[in-house]
Amino acid sequence: MRVLVAVKRVIDPNVKVGVKSDGSGVDIGNVKMSMNPFDEIAVEEAVRLKEAGLATEVVVVSCGVPQVQETLRTALAIGADRAIHIASEADLQPLAVAKLLKALMDKEQPSLIVLGKQAIDDDSNQTGQMLAALANLPQATFASKLLIVDGKVIVSREIDGGSETLSFSLPGVVTTDLRLNEPRYVTLPNIMKAKKKPLETIKPDDLGVDVTPRVKTLKVAEPARRSAGIKVPDVATLVEKLRNEARVL
Ligand code: AMP
Numbered sequence: 733m734r735v736l737v738a739v740k741r742v743i744d745p746n747v748k749v750g751v752k753s754d755g756s757g758v759d760i761g762n763v764k765m766s767m768n769p770f771d772e773i774a775v776e777e778a779v780r781l782k783e784a785g786l787a788t789e790v791v792v793v794s795c796g797v798p799q800v801q802e803t804l805r806t807a808l809a810i811g812a813d814r815a816i817h818i819a820s821e822a823d824l825q826p827l828a829v830a831k832l833l834k835a836l837m838d839k840e841q842p843s844l845i846v847l848g849k850q851a852i853d854d855d856s857n858q859t860g861q862m863l864a865a866l867a868n869l870p871q872a873t874f875a876s877k878l879l880i881v882d883g884k885v886i887v888s889r890e891i892d893g894g895s896e897t898l899s900f901s902l903p904g905v906v907t908t909d910l911r912l913n914e915p916r917y918v919t920l921p922n923i924m925k926a927k928k929k930p931l932e933t934i935k936p937d938d939l940g941v942d943v944t945p946r947v948k949t950l951k952v953a954e955p956a957r958r959s960a961g962i963k964v965p966d967v968a969t970l971v972e973k974l975r976n977e978a979r980v981l
Pocket of ligand 1: 738739740741768770771793794795796824826829846847848849850851852854855856857858859860
């Protein structure tokens with residue numbers, strides 16, 4: 733069973749980002765970039781399936797600028813077997829990525845496709861769902877547990893007030909939630925080994941996909957600053973202010 737995992741290079745979650753002065757987007761110049769945390773979980777899960785003898789090959793794919801190859805090398809160091817870089821300098825929106833992944837699936841014929849539930853930069857939470865729809869495949873999103881039994885995927889997912897268990901027959905699409913696993917620490921020997929693993933670069937044109945953006949960003953703004961709080965001397969004053977100034981009591 734071949735597993736295809738989609739990984740996105742995003743601003744490192746520990747970096748505090750700022751908005752460009754012209755309001756056209758977030759300033760990512762000289763900012764540390766990392767693999768999207770949900771995608772790291774996706775790679776870890778795929779590698780565990782291989783280690784358990786359930787998957788035969790783990791292929792990782794990333795779409796974007798040349799630097800995404802660094803992210804792919806990290807995925808190879810976690811344990812993926814080979815990587816595919818779909819090279820594009822364009823602003824790749826979820827629909828374009830879903831179309832690219834669909835075209836790649838037609839070529840690679842994976843049984844299972846694993847994506848993060850969302851990319852922490854755009855928070856779109858769309859690509860996995862769009863891919864499943866375009867490929868006419870079943871999907872189980874926000875997986876917090878994944879089992880494969882007799883060619884069937886069984887996924888547990890957290891929902892309001894409890895958990896839900898879904899099952900589908902392969903092939904299909906799964907997106908990962910935070911509780912699915914804890915990704916392993918990437919060791920230096922594995923980083924060295926990853927440098928020798930195959931990494932192929934292709935272009936959207938090779939896959940016959942038009943990646944023209946469909947959605948236009950009109951403006952990006954910082955959240956409004958909160959005004960400073962005040963200190964009150966005692967509970968009676970607090971209650972008085974909540975009642976007469978804030979009018980919440
Ligand atoms: P999104 O729909 O943008 O929130 O992204 C959801 C998931 O789609 C991510 O966690 C990745 O697994 C995948 N994805 C999004 N953009 C890319 C990309 N440029 N390259 C590879 N995978 C991507």
